[in-house]
Amino acid sequence: MAMDPNAPADTSLPIFFEIAWEVANKVGGIYTVVRTKVPVTVAEFGERYCLLGPLSHSKAAAEVEPIDKPASLPLAQTLDSMRSQGVHIVYGRWLIEGAPAVILFDLASAKKWLGEWKADIWRVARVPTPDDFESDEAVVFGYLTAWFIGEFHARLTALRPPPASAYWLTPPLEVDPKKSSADVETEDNIVMAHHPIYSRFRSINYPDGSWKPIIFAQFHEWQVGVGLILLRVRNLDVATMFTTHATLLGRYLCAGAVDFYNYLPYVDCDAEAGKRMIYHRYCIERGACHSSDVFSTVSDITGWESEHLLKRKPDGVVPNGLSVKKFTAIHEFQNLHARAKEKLHEFTRSHFYGHFDFSLDDTLYFFTAGRYEHRNKGMDMYIEGLARLNARLKQANSKTTVVAFIVTAAPTHGYASEALKGPATMKQLRDTVESVSKGIGKRILETAARRTPLNPDDLLTSEDLVLLKRRIYALRRDNLPPIVTHNLAEDAKDPVLSQLRSCQLFNNRDDRVKVVFHPEFVNVNSPILPVDYDDFVRGCHLGIFPSYYEPWGYTPAECTVMGVPSITSNLSGFGNYIEEVVSHPSDYGIYIVDRRYRSPEDSMQQLTDFMFNFCNKTRRQRINLRNRTERLGDLLDWKRMGVQYQKTRWLAARKKWPESVLVDVTSASASADSAIPLTPFNEHGDGLSVTGDLQSVPGSPHVRGQAGADGFSEIGSEYGGATSEEDGKPGEAEELEQEFDDWEEEEDDVPVPEVLKGKGLVKAGHKTGLSVDLRNETGRPLEEDV
Numbered sequence: 088m089a090m091d092p093n094a095p096a097d098t099s100l101p102i103f104f105e106i107a108w109e110v111a112n113k114v115g116g117i118y119t120v121v122r123t124k125v126p127v128t129v130a131e132f133g134e135r136y137c138l139l140g141p142l143s144h145s146k147a148a149a150e151v152e153p154i155d156k157p158a159s160l161p162l163a164q165t166l167d168s169m170r171s172q173g174v175h176i177v178y179g180r181w182l183i184e185g186a187p188a189v190i191l192f193d194l195a196s197a198k199k200w201l202g203e204w205k206a207d208i209w210r211v212a213r214v215p216t217p218d219d220f221e222s223d224e225a226v227v228f229g230y231l232t233a234w235f236i237g238e239f240h241a242r243l244t245a246l247r248p249p250p251a252s253a254y255w256l257t258p259p260l261e262v263d264p265k266k267s268s269a270d271v272e273t274e275d276n277i278v279m280a281h282h283p284i285y286s287r288f289r290s291i292n293y294p295d296g297s298w299k300p301i302i303f304a305q306f307h308e309w310q311v312g313v314g315l316i317l318l319r320v321r322n323l324d325v326a327t328m329f330t331t332h333a334t335l336l337g338r339y340l341c342a343g344a345v346d347f348y349n350y351l352p353y354v355d356c357d358a359e360a361g362k363r364m365i366y367h368r369y370c371i372e373r374g375a376c377h378s379s380d381v382f383s384t385v386s387d388i389t390g391w392e393s394e395h396l397l398k399r400k401p402d403g404v405v406p407n408g409l410s411v412k413k414f415t416a417i418h419e420f421q422n423l424h425a426r427a428k429e430k431l432h433e434f435t436r437s438h439f440y441g442h443f444d445f446s447l448d449d450t451l452y453f454f455t456a457g458r459y460e461h462r463n464k465g466m467d468m469y470i471e472g473l474a475r476l477n478a479r480l481k482q483a484n485s486k487t488t489v490v491a492f493i494v495t496a497a498p499t500h501g502y503a504s505e506a507l508k509g510p511a512t513m514k515q516l517r518d519t520v521e522s523v524s525k526g527i528g529k530r531i532l533e534t535a536a537r538r539t540p541l542n543p544d545d546l547l548t549s550e551d552l553v554l555l556k557r558r559i560y561a562l563r564r565d566n567l568p569p570i571v572t573h574n575l576a577e578d579a580k581d582p583v584l585s586q587l588r589s590c591q592l593f594n595n596r597d598d599r600v601k602v603v604f605h606p607e608f609v610n611v612n613s614p615i616l617p618v619d620y621d622d623f624v625r626g627c628h629l630g631i632f633p634s635y636y637e638p639w640g641y642t643p644a645e646c647t648v649m650g651v652p653s654i655t656s657n658l659s660g661f662g663n664y665i666e667e668v669v670s671h672p673s674d675y676g677i678y679i680v681d682r683r684y685r686s687p688e689d690s691m692q693q694l695t696d697f698m699f700n701f702c703n704k705t706r707r708q709r710i711n712l713r714n715r716t717e718r719l720g721d722l723l724d725w726k727r728m729g730v731q732y733q734k735t736r737w738l739a740a741r742k743k744w745p746e747s748v749l750v751d752v753t754s755a756s757a758s759a760d761s762a763i764p765l766t767p768f769n770e771h772g773d774g775l776s777v778t779g780d781l782q783s784v785p786g787s788p789h790v791r792g793q794a795g796a797d798g799f800s801e802i803g804s805e806y807g808g809a810t811s812e813e814d815g816k817p818g819e820a821e822e823l824e825q826e827f828d829d830w831e832e833e834e835d836d837v838p839v840p841e842v843l844k845g846k847g848l849v850k851a852g853h854k855t856g857l858s859v860d861l862r863n864e865t866g867r868p869l870e871e872d873v
């Protein structure tokens with residue numbers, strides 16, 4: 088891109104607005120999608136990219152650097168115009184990798200129009216909006232979004248011809264003017280393996296001097312759907328994409344005791360939404376889905392669900408990627424694991440004080456984490472599995488101790504005082520030991536300097552001994568180490584706590600599985616568990632996510648890129664993806680519980696076997712496994728996955744402005760790097776179909792019943808009550824050698840998966856045919872075809 092602001096703009100270049108509730112506003116997985124996708128999107132669009140979201144004052148203050156004046160005139164005029172009407176807007180740079188522009192609307196400042204807008208959305212789209220805080224916010228945000236995009240579009244097209252700077256939604260960073268932004272990105276090594284074909288369009292100009300900009304608007308999830316509906320009813324010339332990351336009804340039906348996958352084809356959507364008091368939200372979701380030029384979901388399984396619940400077959404699947412960090416030093420991630428694990432050891436010493444009679448060398452850390460959906464996220468299965476594992480480890484007289492975390496976000500009244508005592512007691516002990524050690528050091532130095540023989544008995548003074556004894560007495564406790572770290576707002580009704588109680592997972596001395604329920608996302612400022620989420624995951628040995636409802640499931644994917652083995656289920660988009668592309672996922676540390684074709688009891692047994700077998704692995708085997716897990720990280724890199732988002736844009740342009748699409752890619756081929764073996768977008772702009780074999784995705788005849796929390800609890804009490812001989816003695820310490828001394832020497836007999844070699848790309852027998860064949864059959868770069 089030319090960096091001269093007054094040069095005429097290249098109007099064949101597209102502008103891209105991405106709209107999501109979680110822009111600079113972390114709530115759950117969509118934040119991870121938009122945030123981690125930024126580098127590849129910036130690599131593609133440069134300054135022509137901007138994200139829109141609602142303003143969260145506290146979060147934006149930490150994540151966004153405000154910019155006074157936009158470089159783009161139409162953008163500046165639009166913001167001024169909206170501000171002049173009293174709308175408070177933060178425009179700035181999101182301080183993450185890629186540093187894109189964000190526009191955050193303060194919804195409170197526009198609430199004055201709520202009544203008017205609610206009436207309007209009923210009039211133009213028949214969307215009812217009863218009193219509901221969430222949908223009210225969605226309406227306000229939607230109207231602001233449509234206002235902004237509409238006005239920007241009008242002001243931009245009024246410029247004839249537009250200068251280059253009109254396209255600069257993000258003010259260009261200071262760069263060498265002789266270099267193009269593409270060069271700079273190359274230098275920074277953030278260019279994705281996308282093929283430029285999906286970013287290339289033809290300018291649309293008319294003889295009278297008027298022209299059309301190519302503007303894309305990508306909307307994520309129902310909360311931002313009103314804006315999309317409005318763009319459609321106002322007939323705005325913007326190509327729109329709607330991506331659902333979970334359907335409203337899907338979440339609600341699964342969270343209740345509905346046999347979702349067998350029931351799905353027969354759901355009476357309006358009635359079910361009405362019963363759950365979400366009919367109005369459902370209307371927004373369905374309206375946005377049908378108003379978009381291109382509709383996509385994050386996995387085949389959610390595509391199948393959308394077809395039944397939203398009544399539109401997605402045009403394709405946009406699986407979630409991650410920003411994969413490559414370490415220059417081989418096995419660096421293993422060092423990070425060792426360091427992060429030390430922080431978890433620190434927690435264990437203090438949390439289990441008074442009962443800390445197990446060896447940290449023989450301690451394994453398991454965890455589950457995510458949105459608090461007990462059944463959907465498979466927390467019910469996890470807890471039941473822990474109870475069974477506990478019984479099996481006791482029976483086997485195992486010296487392994489498992490510390491199992493449950494990390495989620497539930498309403499609380501702060502930290503539990505019992506949980507705060509641990510760190511305080513350990514701090515006192517540490518301070519005392521440090522001061523006694525200093526004294527001992529001083530005495531050794533003095534004695535040695537005098538050249539008198541050292542008598543070990545003289546090193547500890549009687550005062551030291553008294554002080555130490557006091558600290559050791561303080562470590563006594565009459566109660567058990569707490570199973571929950573916070574005071575839950577609804578302690579008696581809390582589903583996780585109730586299940587832990589019914590499974591009798593109480594952190595008894597003889598329990599080989601200890602549990603820690605942390606009902607707040609982990610953060611480095613916590614007085615109890617001061618680690619950030621990445622470090623927490625890295626420090627653990629196994630992530631466990633046997634979800635019942637999971638459109639994608641970032642948590643096991645994040646484990647994979649960090650080289651941490653995990654358990655997922657074949658009812659999750661991620662689990663299906665891995666099953667589809669990797670021949671033996673368990674060889675690579677991804678264990679997939681079969682919740683589709685097995686009975687709940689069989690799935691439960693399978694999960695317990697996975698955990699028990701993992702506990703029986705030697706340290707060496709675990710190191711090997713982590714190496715193999717980390718190798719799969721490339722499969723999840725946005726540099727591969729981002730291609731699917733490019734396809735959505737290309738397809739949307741083809742539908743919206745067929746005259747702008749520069750090339751026909753049907754017969755084209757592209758670099759092997761860009762191929763990803765997932766459900767593709769149909770290359771025809773019409774009659775779009777998901778070409779994946781959706782019939783085989785959770786087919787109703789195959790899903791045998793459902794795994795209800797109640798069933799698990801019953802079985803839990805049977806196992807939870809079992810006792811066996813105490814095995815609390817610290818196991819024989821393994822060699823004290825540092826783990827990272829080992830791993831370079833390890834020989835690994837498991838090959839690099841074909842899919843990562845850039846050759847086979849898809850597992851043998853892979854059923855999803857790519858209708859847009861991105862594989863490089865001829866070896867000829869696509870540009871030559873163009």
Ligand SMILES: O=c1ccn([C@@H]2O[C@H](COP(=O)(O)OP(=O)(O)O[C@H]3O[C@H](CO)[C@@H](O)[C@H](O)[C@H]3O)[C@@H](O)[C@H]2O)c(=O)[nH]1
Nearest residue numbers: 115116117119332456457458608609620637638639640641
């Ligand atoms: O202490 C914690 C615990 C979790 N997380 C993050 O929370 C996110 C949770 O992700 P996920 O479980 O995938 O999110 P949901 O909010 O349930 O998101 C929906 O949207 C996601 C994105 O498409 C899909 O992966 C999910 O299946 C779908 O349910 C992950 O990125 C975690 O890193 C933290 O940052 N800190």
